[in-house]
Structure formats: structure tokens, C-alpha cells
Amino acid sequence: xxxxxxxxxxxxxxxxxxxxxxxxxxxxxxxxxxxxxxxxxxxxxxxxxxxxxxxxxxxxxxxxxxxxxxxxxxxxxxxxxxxxxxxxxxxxxxxxxxxxxxxxxxxxxxxxxxxxxxxxxxxxxxxxxxxxxxxxxxxxxxxxxxxxxxxxxxxxxxxxxxxxxxxxxxxxxxxxx
Numbered sequence: 001x002x003x004x005x006x007x008x009x010x011x012x013x014x015x016x017x018x019x020x021x022x023x024x025x026x027x028x029x030x031x032x033x034x035x036x037x038x039x040x041x042x043x044x045x046x047x048x049x050x051x052x053x054x055x056x057x058x059x060x061x062x063x064x065x066x067x068x069x070x071x072x073x074x075x076x077x078x079x080x081x082x083x084x085x086x087x088x089x090x091x092x093x094x095x096x097x098x099x100x101x102x103x104x105x106x107x108x109x110x111x112x113x114x115x116x117x118x119x120x121x122x123x124x125x126x127x128x129x130x131x132x133x134x135x136x137x138x139x140x141x142x143x144x145x146x147x148x149x150x151x152x153x154x155x156x157x158x159x160x161x162x163x164x165x166x167x168x169x170x171x172x173x174x175x176x177x
Contacts, residue, residue, distance in 0.1 A: 014038070025053070026061045028068050035072075045076035055083045058107045063125060070126030070177060078176045079127065085134065085171035087112040092169060118173050127175035135167035 011022025012034070019038040023031045035042075048069055054062040069077060086092065087109045096106060111121050115132040122130045139148055152160075 025065050026057060028064060031068070032072070042073045044074065045078075046073045047078045047080065049080045051082045053083070054081060055106050055108045055112055059111050059121075062108050062111065063121060066122060066125035066127070073177075075177045077127075078174070079122065081118075081122075081173040081175070082170065083173075084109065084112040084169060085118070085132075086114065086169050088114070091165065095169075115171075118171065122173065122175035126177065128177055130173065130175045133172045133174070135170045135172070136164055138172060139167055 013020040019040070021034045021038065023034050025031060054065070057065070066079065069079065084092065084095075084106070087096075092109070096109065099106065111117050115134075118132045119130045133142065
């Protein structure tokens with residue numbers, strides 16, 4: 001029998017085995033309840049992907065969230081996190097001021113100060129292996145160079161130094177249990 005697609009509370013979508021849930025990630029009881037309603041099997045390999053999410057949360061709230069995932073899900077749990085990096089220099093201060101003028105606050109920016117801080121936050125939450133990849137390294141070494149050349153042609157990037165400066169301030173963290 002085919003399952004009906006439903007939208008609940010204008011923030012959740014359930015279609016067969018696919019569940020898209022909306023939740024305040026600082027409210028772990030709500031998140032846990034929604035995951036249970038979806039009958040998520042926490043014993044199967046699970047990957048979590050966050051794109052510029054944790055930096056908007058306080059250090060305590062993001063630590064609690066990471067710990068929740070590390071404890072609730074099996075040993076095959078992985079977390080991919082893309083966010084700001086090297087957040088203690090003049091470039092970041094200008095970015096932060098720019099955002100604050102628009103009413104946007106990066107409450108967790110102190111956790112993005114260095115590779116060591118990124119590793120520490122995930123290890124403290126219970127993840128065993130943590131790697132941090134500077135986006136310059138991703139762009140210059142890990143990305144297929146034909147693809148990198150294609151990307152450069154899209155916007156005719158003539159100020160590569162500006163791109164490299166921007167990429168130096170973002171990273172991908174891969175954490176696993």
C-alpha cells in the first residue's frame with residue numbers, strides 16, 4: 001500500500017521513508033520527539049550535514065546538539081559541517097560587523113576560531129575521528145582540477161586572491177564515531 005504524503009504543522013513533510021522535519025535544534029526534546037515520530041532507526045549508519053548552522057547557535061547549544069547526535073545514534077554516525085573558520089582575524093571581524101548591522105548574530109563564532117577549536121568541539125561531543133579541511137585545500141587539491149577550472153570560467157574570476165581569502169575562512173569538518 002502506498003503511503004500518503006502529508007505536511008504537518010507547515011514544517012514537516014512525510015512521504016514513505018522520507019521525512020523532512022522542522023525543529024529548533026536548540027530544543028533537543030522537540031527534535032528527539034520528531035525523530036521518534038518518524039521511527040528513525042538510530043542503529044543504522046547515519047550522516048548529518050550542516051551548512052552554516054552551528055555558528056548561529058551558542059557554543060553550549062551546538063555542543064548539546066552534537067552530543068545528542070553522538071549519543072543517540074550508532075557507532076556509524078558521521079557529521080559533515082561546513083561553516084566559518086579562522087574567525088579571529090580582521091577579515092572575520094569585518095564580516096561579523098557587516099552581519100550584525102543587518103541584525104544577524106553569529107553566537108557560536110568563538111568555536112570557529114581555529115582547526116583546533118573545531119576538532120575539540122566534535123571530540124568533546126563524542127566523535128572519535130575529526131578532520132578539518134580548509135576550503136582552499138578542497139578547491140586546490142581535493143576538487144577535480146578540471147571542475148575547478150570550469151568553476152573559475154563561470155564567473156571569470158579575475159581576482160583569485162579574493163576568492164582564496166574567502167575560502168581560507170570556511171572549512172568542512174568531517175567527524176565520525
